Amino acid sequence: MIMPEVGPEGQQRLNEARVLCIGTGGLGSPAALYLAAAGIGTLGLVDFDDVDLSNLQRQILHGTKDVGRKKLESARDRLRDVNPNVAIQLHEARFTSQNAREIVSGYDVVVDGSDNFPTRYLSNDVCVFAKKPNVYGSVFRFDGQTTVFAPHLGGPCYRCLFPEPPPPGSVPNCAQAGVLGVLPGIVGTIQANEAIKLILGVGESLVGRLLYFDALKMKFREFKLRRDPRCPVCGDSPTITEPIDYDQFCGVASTTAIPTVSVRDLKQKLEAREDFQLVDVREPFEHELASIDSAKLIPLGELPDRLKELDRERLTIVHCHSGQRSAQAVRIMRDAGFAKVFNLEGGIARWSDEIDSDVPQY
Ligand SMILES: [Zn+2]
Numbered sequence: 001m002i003m004p005e006v007g008p009e010g011q012q013r014l015n016e017a018r019v020l021c022i023g024t025g026g027l028g029s030p031a032a033l034y035l036a037a038a039g040i041g042t043l044g045l046v047d048f049d050d051v052d053l054s055n056l057q058r059q060i061l062h063g064t065k066d067v068g069r070k071k072l073e074s075a076r077d078r079l080r081d082v083n084p085n086v087a088i089q090l091h092e093a094r095f096t097s098q099n100a101r102e103i104v105s106g107y108d109v110v111v112d113g114s115d116n117f118p119t120r121y122l123s124n125d126v127c128v129f130a131k132k133p134n135v136y137g138s139v140f141r142f143d144g145q146t147t148v149f150a151p152h153l154g155g156p157c158y159r160c161l162f163p164e165p166p167p168p169g170s171v172p173n174c175a176q177a178g179v180l181g182v183l184p185g186i187v188g189t190i191q192a193n194e195a196i197k198l199i200l201g202v203g204e205s206l207v208g209r210l211l212y213f214d215a216l217k218m219k220f221r222e223f224k225l226r227r228d229p230r231c232p233v234c235g236d237s238p239t240i241t242e243p244i245d246y247d248q249f250c251g252v253a254s255t256t257a258i259p260t261v262s263v264r265d266l267k268q269k270l271e272a273r274e275d276f277q278l279v280d281v282r283e284p285f286e287h288e289l290a291s292i293d294s295a296k297l298i299p300l301g302e303l304p305d306r307l308k309e310l311d312r313e314r315l316t317i318v319h320c321h322s323g324q325r326s327a328q329a330v331r332i333m334r335d336a337g338f339a340k341v342f343n344l345e346g347g348i349a350r351w352s353d354e355i356d357s358d359v360p361q362y
Contacts, residue, residue, distance in 0.1 A: 003200045010038060017199040018212055020044040022095055022123055026184030027137045027191060028059035033061060034192035035111075036079040036086045040199075043079065044107055046091040047071045052111040054361045055082055055240030057181035094117050097243035100126045109195045113188060115355040117165045123354075124149055124158035126243055128233045134158070134205070135194045137187040139179050143185040148206040151234035155207035160228040160235075183215050208316045259328045260345040263355050269317075270294070276315035277299035283331040286321065290348055291359045300325045305334055312338050319344035319351075321362075336343050 001013050019040050021028045024047045024146035024160065035043055051059070051066040051074050059071075072090045079088055085275045089105050104110060104126045112123045112134055121135075127134035133150040133337040136158065192213065197203045210223040210238040231239070232239045233310050261269075269276060270293075280287055280295040287297045300320070316338055326343045333341045346350070 006200060010200045012320070013194065013199055013201075015041040017109070017233060018042040018044065018107045019109045019111060019195055019199075020046065020104060021111045021113055022046045023113035024059070024061055024071045025049075025055065025113060025115060026139060026179065026181075027115075027188035028075075028111070029061035030185050030188035031111050031192040031195070032056050032075060032079060033082060034189060035195060036083045036088075036190070038196055039083065040196075042087045042089065042107075043102070044089040044091060045072055045075055046093065046095050046103060047075070048092055048094050058179060060183050060185065073309075077084070081209075085179055087196050095122060096236060097122060100243050101129065104132060106128050107132065109135065109198055110131050111137075111191050113137060113191070113277060120158060121165060122243060125233050129241070129243075132196050133205075135191045135198075136208075137184075137191045139143060139184045139187055141178060142180050142181050142183065142215040144215070145188050145210060146194070146206065147225065148198070148208040148212075150205075150207050153207045154227075156227040157227045157231060157234045159233045159240075160231045161198065161210075162226065163228075163232060180215055182206075183213075186213065186215070186251050203208075240268055254322045258322075258330045258343045261342045262345050265349045266317060267355050274315075276317055277310060279310065279316060279318045279329070280320070280348075281318055281325050282320050286340040286362070290352065290362050292319065292351060292356075292359065293346060296321065300329055303329055304336075307333065307336050310338075312336070314340070316341040317344055318342070322348050324351045 001008050001148055014140055017040050019035055021336045022033045024032060024045050032043060049071050050067050051062040053067045056062060061078050062071060062074045072092050076090060080088060093099055100122050110123060110127050110132055112120060113118055124134055124147050133148050133153065135148050137146040149155065166321050194206055194330050197205055208225050210225050211222045214225065229236045236267040251263060278295045280291060281300040283299050284297065308342060311353050317331045318326040318341065323343060326347060330343045348359065352361050
């Protein structure tokens with residue numbers, strides 16, 4: 001309040017503001033903590049996951065005592081501790097084309113802390129429809145990016161930059177690729193800063209600018225962004241005017257059409273010494289970190305050239321870390337004539353969770 005740019009009036013604005021945080025993970029954690037501490041009146045949180053020990057290096061809203069709890073409940077308790085005067089609204093759901101519009105309609109600013117493409121495209125599109133600023137952040141290993149998408153304030157939207165999502169399975173998520181824990185801390189804090197500036201109406205927002213951060217070189221670079229008049233959502237003649245079924249659009253849903261076996265099935269087959277081949281399509285360093293006995297390592301990228309090492313007639317079970325890359329491998333193998341090939345549901349992560357806790361989580 002003692003800063004002339006804010007004052008009691010600005011603090012009152014923050015108190016009247018309603019901010020939605022999509023995700024309470026690596027980006028959502030610092031963003032929500034600082035927004036609550038700043039006195040944002042209403043904070044909405046969207047998440048459906050449970051707190052997982054292996055994510056705590058970056059998800060600082062949650063603690064070891066919260067492992068296994070719903071992330072939303074853990075987040076609520078922590079944020080109430082920071083500031084009991086914030087009204088916290090919990091949306092325990094996957095953010096989907098069915099509920100996105102309604103959820104976003106209750107807020108002034110959206111902070112997108114999601115880690116997947118269906119949610120990113122959906123939050124972008126719905127914010128464009130509703131003319132609400134979408135404070136974007138993403139992290140990958142040591143690199144972070146952040147900007148504010150707001151065509152109604154003169155900048156571009158996410159689709160002006162990336163009209164179409166990448167092919168399914170081609171981009172690893174944080175759990176597969178790894179991320180420096182501090183990085184989402186930095187990017188999520190910048191997102192909170194941008195949300196606060198937008199509410200106060202002070203300074204220069206990141207509308208029309210993408211801030212790129214390299215944590216190894218410790219360098220920030222800035223790129224100018226322009227709205228694309230041919231953008232399918234915010235362009236002059238938009239072709240997308242309703243939320244799309246993004247799971248299919250991004251190819252996530254197609255993994256459900258892949259035949260699967262559960263980790264329990266696999267355990268039984270191993271114990272009964274059934275005849276089958278188990279293939280691990282992760283990278284060698286992952287295989288070294290954690291592996292299931294008898295699994296043959298063929299990284300996904302090498303699979304098409306190394307199919308001859310496998311028996312097309314034998315029952316085949318493929319696994320990766322959590323089941324996405326192996327779903328792609330199953331497709332490749334089916335197309336190559338493997339008749340009996342199955343994806344291990346949940347991958348080695350679930351194997352470690354439910355069957356063998358000696359296999360490390362990573
Ligand atoms: Zn656009």
